[in-house]
Amino acid sequence: MTALAPEVELLRTETRRLVDRELRPHTLQIERERHIPDALVATLRELGYFGLTIPEKYGGLGVSTLQHLIVQEELARAHSAFNMLISGNNGIGVMGIVLDGTEAQKERWLPRLASGEWIAAFALTEPAAGSDAQAIQTRAERQDGKWLLNGTKHYISRGDVAHLTTVFALTDKAKRAQGGITAFVVEKGTPGFRVARVQDSMGSDVVKQAELVFDDCLVADENVVGEVGKGFATAMRILDLGRLSLAARCLGTMEECVSLAVEHAKNRVQFGKPLAEQQAIQHMLADTATDIAMLRPALYAAAQKRDGGERLSAEAAMLKLFASEALGRAADRTVQIFGGMGFMKDCAVEAIYREARMMRIVEGTSEIQRLLIARSVLSGGGGKSS
Ligand SMILES: Cc1cc2nc3c(=O)[nH]c(=O)nc-3n(C[C@H](O)[C@H](O)[C@H](O)COP(=O)(O)OP(=O)(O)OC[C@H]3O[C@@H](n4cnc5c(N)ncnc54)[C@H](O)[C@@H]3O)c2cc1C
Numbered sequence: 001m002t003a004l005a006p007e008v009e010l011l012r013t014e015t016r017r018l019v020d021r022e023l024r025p026h027t028l029q030i031e032r033e034r035h036i037p038d039a040l041v042a043t044l045r046e047l048g049y050f051g052l053t054i055p056e057k058y059g060g061l062g063v064s065t066l067q068h069l070i071v072q073e074e075l076a077r078a079h080s081a082f083n084m085l086i087s088g089n090n091g092i093g094v095m096g097i098v099l100d101g102t103e104a105q106k107e108r109w110l111p112r113l114a115s116g117e118w119i120a121a122f123a124l125t126e127p128a129a130g131s132d133a134q135a136i137q138t139r140a141e142r143q144d145g146k147w148l149l150n151g152t153k154h155y156i157s158r159g160d161v162a163h164l165t166t167v168f169a170l171t172d173k174a175k176r177a178q179g180g181i182t183a184f185v186v187e188k189g190t191p192g193f194r195v196a197r198v199q200d201s202m203g204s205d206v207v208k209q210a211e212l213v214f215d216d217c218l219v220a221d222e223n224v225v226g227e228v229g230k231g232f233a234t235a236m237r238i239l240d241l242g243r244l245s246l247a248a249r250c251l252g253t254m255e256e257c258v259s260l261a262v263e264h265a266k267n268r269v270q271f272g273k274p275l276a277e278q279q280a281i282q283h284m285l286a287d288t289a290t291d292i293a294m295l296r297p298a299l300y301a302a303a304q305k306r307d308g309g310e311r312l313s314a315e316a317a318m319l320k321l322f323a324s325e326a327l328g329r330a331a332d333r334t335v336q337i338f339g340g341m342g343f344m345k346d347c348a349v350e351a352i353y354r355e356a357r358m359m360r361i362v363e364g365t366s367e368i369q370r371l372l373i374a375r376s377v378l379s380g381g382g383g384k385s386s
Pocket residue numbers: 121122123124125129130131132154155156157158201203209358361362363364365366367368371
């Protein structure tokens with residue numbers, strides 16, 4: 001792998017220092033209390049982590065995709081809650097505004113999101129439309145020069161706390177993904193919009209998922225992101241970045257798996273010698289290390305391509321697929337290396353195992369990633385672009 005630019009290395013070093021000194025020591029406490037201490041959230045805000053990808057003009061740091069992914073990788077070594085906390089404001093929650101928003105929308109919303117004063121969410125999934133996202137039923141109809149939204153979204157990360165949610169709704173039932181879905185920004189407190197419930201999950205639930213209901217919710221034209229009818233394309237572009245970001249989280253978590261497993265295997269003695277001297281244990285470590293070594297350069301190369309202006313939907317799908325499946329294997333091996341301890345709540349590995357399971361589902365399941373990749377392969381793209 002070629003050397004990374006000095007500014008990329010610098011951000012990694014700074015983030016790693018922050019993770020090791022301030023965030024990682026709180027991993028078990030965060031898991032136990034299902035809460036990130038306010039002081040840590042404040043630190044992340046002060047250092048600009050909520051506005052990494054937001055252009056400097058709007059108060060963000062305007063970092064490259066590569067830098068953003070490296071931050072996600074490093075944060076994942078502490079607790080996935082840190083990734084979840086900032087990922088709306090750096091990715092799926094704001095990317096619609098960053099990519100397709102008007103100047104007025106950027107000036108209105110981005111500064112508060114960049115500072116972390118506001119939290120952002122992304123609402124596409126519905127009870128009857130998950131993998132088949134274009135089957136959404138939430139509709140937006142014209143009324144008195146505004147848009148009247150009706151429908152339900154569920155599993156929306158940070159939906160319970162978000163000040164601003166990018167919501168996708170049908171504006172032309174017949175056209176659906178081909179010109180019939182539009183993206184809207186809905187602010188917290190808009191009449192007709194409510195958080196119906198928080199949805200408990202298998203995961204850590206530090207950052208939660210919520211069901212959102214739109215019941216005659218009136219939204220102005222100024223809240224339409226991009227062109228009317230082009231929302232599905234916006235959602236797919238947002239998810240391209242989201243999938244790279246998830247792959248980076250998986251990479252960081254796999255690194256943490258190796259780090260925890262090595263420490264344990266060197267210290268835990270059975271049959272008169274450390275576990276690390278058992279070949280079966282060594283093989284498990286070797287397999288995870290190999291997946292890490294395969295994933296990292298491919299992910300960084302994809303990030304650099306995106307920074308060069310390339311669209312890489314199929315590659316993003318491949319990386320998300322590979323990374324999430326590799327993390328599933330890594331987390332499973334790590335629990336195995338820890339034995340009974342890996343099954344106990346006071347061991348960080350236990351939460352990693354549960355969180356890892358989520359990664360093969362969110363932002364498109366493994367089956368949907370394969371479907372996207374196959375579509376590219378069959379159309380002659382060889383999986384390299386779409
Ligand atoms: C923790 C968490 C956070 C989330 N955060 C958000 C969020 O912030 N915003 C948001 O909009 N959504 C969010 N989601 C929703 C997530 O994107 C969906 O759960 C996911 O896309 C799958 O949809 P589904 O759950 O409806 O499953 P389904 O679509 O019902 O799929 C069920 C199973 O069938 C398989 N399947 C479906 N279609 C096919 C096919 N054509 N071929 C083969 N297999 C198929 C799937 O792969 C899966 O295994 C979140 C989900 C979770 C669990």
